[in-house]
Amino acid sequence: QVQLVESGGGFVQAGGSLRLSCAASGRTFSSSGMGWFRQAPGKEREFVAAMSWNGGTTYYSDSMKGRFTISRDNAKNTVYLQMNSLKPEDTAVYYCAGGRWRGISLNQRDYDYWGQGTQVTVTV
DSSP, X not given: OOEEEEEOOEEEEXXXXXXXXXXXXXXXXXXXXXXXXXXXTXXXXXXXXXXXXXXXXXXXXXXXXXXXXXXXXXXXXXXXXXXXXXXXXXXXXXXXXXXXXXXXXXXXXXXXXXXXXEEEEEXX
């Protein structure tokens, strides 16, 4: 079993940056594919970014490509999401998720573990 706890959300002005962290418990983190998703008010949860177990493969949603960077530190059981050039439309609850597999997935139904989410609010 893996438990995930996100942190690092908050308020930021448009154009600013935030780094989200997702700390995982459990010995399987280092062999798990990880992803970030987000859900804005009144909208469905959407894919943001994903990374394979060893960081060798990453994938981003087109709207975040070039602005967001996913990374992981398996020694610290932590995955990160660096968000730059934030826009008001990036306002959402951000969730990290993990799978019992090593690759990447854009489909939230493939993920087995979810954090509780962290709120990111981007103001004009």
